[in-house]
Amino acid sequence: MPALRRINTDTLQQLKNLLVSSSIPVQSIQVAHKNYSIRNGAEAANKPLVFSWTHGGQTEPLLFSFHTWGTVESKKFPNTFLALGTGNEFRMVGFPLYLLPQDKDFVYLSFKLGNNEGGKNRWFGRGRTPKELRTAAQTDQLNIDIRQALQRVFPAPLFKHPTLSGEWLTLARLPVADLNSQADLPSRVALKTLILEKLLHAFVIAEKLRDDSLKIAGMNPDLDTTEAEDDLPVSISMHQPLNQILYGPPGTGKTYHTALRAIGLLERLTDAQVMVRYSTREEIRLRYDMYQQAGRIQFITFHQAFSYEDFIEGIKPVLLDTGVGNEEVGQELSYTIADGIFKVMAQRSVYALHLQQQQRLAASIGPDQVIAPDFDTVFERFIDQLRERLAEQDQILFYTKHNSKLHVDSISESGTIYFRYANGNSVNLPQVTRNGLRKINNDNPVDEAGQLAEADLEVKYGRDRSVYWAAFREFVQFRAQIPTDEPVQVAPQNLDEALQRVIRDPKIAAEITQEFDYRNLTSADFNAAPRMVLIIDEINRGNVASIFGELITLLEDGKRAGRPERLTARLPYSKTDFTVPPNLFLLGTMNTADRSVEALDTALRRRFSFTEMQPEPAVIRAQVGSSGVIGEGAAAIDVARILEVLNSRLEQLLDHDHCLGHALLLLSSPDVDSLRTAFERNIVPLLQEYFFGDWGKIGLVLGEKFVTAVPRTGVGRDPLAKFAGYDSSGLHDRPLYRLTAPATWDVVAFQSLYPATA
Incomplete structure (x- = not known):
């Protein structure tokens, strides 16, 4: 994981200088979404931050400008709040450069996706006049559309890092070296163009969707409704089987293809559409890793020892810590019912x-309605403030019904609170879990701690019931401090954050x-x-x-x-x-x-x-040498043709299921040595497995340059031992075969694998 941190002051200033400098021109830029488009202004050379925006049947200037916003954080970094707007409205969207993450090599031009209008580093979506007020449902749909559209065009997520909450989308990676004023001019021109192009592309997508949402809502009926066809609709209705198996011979990319197929299932796209959205394998892997970290993709491998207890549920041994606080003094073996994957x-x-x-x-829920926060929302806040107090070395005391003191000792990642009694030294710390507190909350719908009685708590909490009573009283008192008119979000703001909650505490x-x-x-x-x-x-x-x-x-x-x-x-x-x-x-x-x-x-x-995943010689032609051919002239070897010929022979000798996949011949470098290594490590061992060591049939696949017959007399054909009572007649004449030395597999040997063309 890159060592992400907030962009440092020097790099931030270099980024700003790059953008404002009139001596660094901008190359041609033209971005569009349906019938909305942005291109360089008429005076692009003299005013590189001014563009022409065509939308809704009109064209107007669009310009970038730098400001210091009214927040405390913005004032720490003056004139690094990048705004984009028109002559009538200088700030339609804002991009605080001082919030950008970086590592030692790159600054990540990125922003945090949100599920509501506005928000930290939020680039899009807010209504700009009273006439543009949307209902909650319309706003929700707009946010879904914007998120999906942006993720389609900018598929690379930002690496997960503890200092970054939520879901961040990366528009571009900016090399730190090119931000330096000493970098060559072509590199700085290209980098400046890249930054502005990516920001404008994101802007035009969001503005088109934003205006469409107003049109759909009937707020702006005069908007232009003429649209060009989009190559990839934002919302795709399609039936995808719930249970799928990719099958085929070895090396056809089944496991490799699961990443692409899994992304398609999550984003409701076909394989082809995923490849359009994520044009490189690196982008696909980044997206796959993001979903895996978010808990939406899990990968397992079946094997002979894998069981129902591993897959569904079973009784598993666990070691229980008997230590006090963070000091481990021992463990004991216990058994529990564990859920399978x-x-x-x-x-x-x-x-x-x-x-x-x-x-x-x-x-x-209407704007004037007040709703109570749900248990999980309050519990997260409750735990957060306890953690903050512990971090500040604050002594946290809870009191039982009988006024016994309980010290908060520690809090686990899943939110379990561990206590110790003020006058006790037991190695078994009393604890309160989220699940237990939730059950008490459901069983005791009270508003004031005074209405609680220890007898009301369920007996199943055993000797810790007084501890639960004390914790629940503190929880209720904390909940009572939340203002009744405070806007409360019913659903978690970010899906990944919400799923991380259940990953921490299943x-x-x-x-x-x-x-x-x-x-x-x-x-x-x-x-x-x-x-x-x-x-x-x-x-x-x-x-x-x-x-x-x-x-x-x-x-x-x-x-x-x-x-x-x-x-x-x-x-x-x-x-x-x-x-x-x-x-x-x-x-x-x-x-x-x-x-x-x-x-x-x-x-x-x-x-x-x-x-079915079939061998694809076309993949070899696209990725190996020149159209699948390595070498030149008389030394040229058609690797793709080798795959086709070998598979044709295998189908004649065995069947369609026992072919060779193209991945087996994706060479590390386009030369004979790599091809020889692929045959020695991949092709020949697989053929041995296919034919159970029948070298005669392997010879029918590879030919005499790879398999040779042992002469009936001479070296390698020693006479059988004498053994009375066994008829060995004819056994000495049984044909024997040997694999030729890999060192002899040269250009001629590989060319012999396929018929010469006329």
Whole structure:
């Protein structure tokens, strides 16, 4: 992970100097979204920060300018608040350069995406006159459209870092070396052009969507409605199978392709559309890693030892810490019911549906309505202020009903509060968990701590019930301090932040899953809810009937939660009801050359959609040498043609499932040495596996330059030993074959693999 930090003062000044300098021109810029476009102004050379903006049937000047905003933070960095506006409105959007992150090599031209209008480093979306007021639902839809459109054009997320909360989108990486005034002029011109082009591109997209939202709402009926077709619609309605398997021979890119397919499932795109949105493999990997860090993608591999207990739930041994505070004095072995990865992902999927439902409810609340904060919102604030006090070495005391003092000792990452008694030295610290406090909150809907009674608390909390009582009283008192007129957000502002909460404390999602009522969801909720993807590599290598158990039936589309024919299963260990949510996708890979394919459960086959991954010589032609050819003239070797010929021979000798994938011949460098290494390490060992050591058939695939017959007499054909009673006649004449030395695999040898062209 890059060592991200806030842009330092010197680099910030260099960035500003680059943008304001009239001696550094700007190259030609033209960006557009549908029928909105921006290009350089008529005096581009003299006024590099002035542009011409065409929108809604009119054209007007658009200019960048620097300001000091009214906030305390902005005043620390004067004239580094970059505004973009027209002559009539100098600031339509603002970009605080002093908030940009950087590492030692790059400044990241980026901003934090938000779910509401305005916000820190928020670049778009706010209404600018009283006539432009939107309803909550219209604002919510606008934010969704802007987010999706920007993520399509600027797919690279910012690296996750503890100092950066929320979801950041990177428009461009700016080399620190090129910001220096000593850098050559062409580099500085290109960098300045890049910065302005990316900002303008983001602006024109957001402004078009913003104006469209006003038009749809009937607020501005005079807006131009003529639009050009967009190559990739922001919202795509398509049916994608919930359970998919990518299958094919080794080396066809099945595992490689799962990243692209998983992104498509999450963003509701086809494979081709994902490749349009993310044009390079690096961009795809960055996007994949972002989703994986957010908990929306999980990757596992099935194997012979993988079991139901690993996949769904089972009894697992755990070591319990018996230390005091941060001092470890011992551990003891215990057993607990642990959730498997499939159950965890199902619970996250339900939590995502819960978030979507909250988002819809929040949009339905009028501006004059006051709503109470939910438990999780208050609990997060409660824990945050306790952590701040602990960081300041503040002594935090809670009091039980009988006035016994409890010191807050520490707080875990998941929000569990550990206490110690003022006069005690027990190694087992009393603790209060989020889940336990939530249950007490649900059972005790009170407004004042005076209405609480220890007898009202459930006995299952055992000897810690007085501790829970003390913690709940403090919680209620803290909640009472929140102003009743303070705007409260029903749904978490950022999906990734909300999912990180359940990753830290899975019990949150588990509890919501048990209490969740799918009947409260609308069809729009199902369609808009965030999706989850569980990737199962080598799905055929595990005992799938045993791993899935009784849940195989629940995987079907029609048997998922929320469907008319939904089914529920009772889990054997936790004794809880379980159903598979409709926004959880399973994406498996299967090697057709693996003998375990035949054992793949028929019931599972019926519930998955299969996509064949075939060898693609075109990939070799695109990535190896010159159109798949390495070398020149008489020394040229057509690597793509080698793949085609070898696979043709394999299909004749075996079948279509036992071919060679193109990835096996993606060479590290376009030369004979790399090709020889690929054959020695990839091709030949795989052929040995295919033919079980039958070198005669391997010779039919590779030819005499690679496999040679051992003469019937001479070296390598020693006579058999004498053994009475066994007829060895004819055995000495059985043909023997040997692999030729890899050092002899030269240009001529590889050219012999495919017929010469006339």
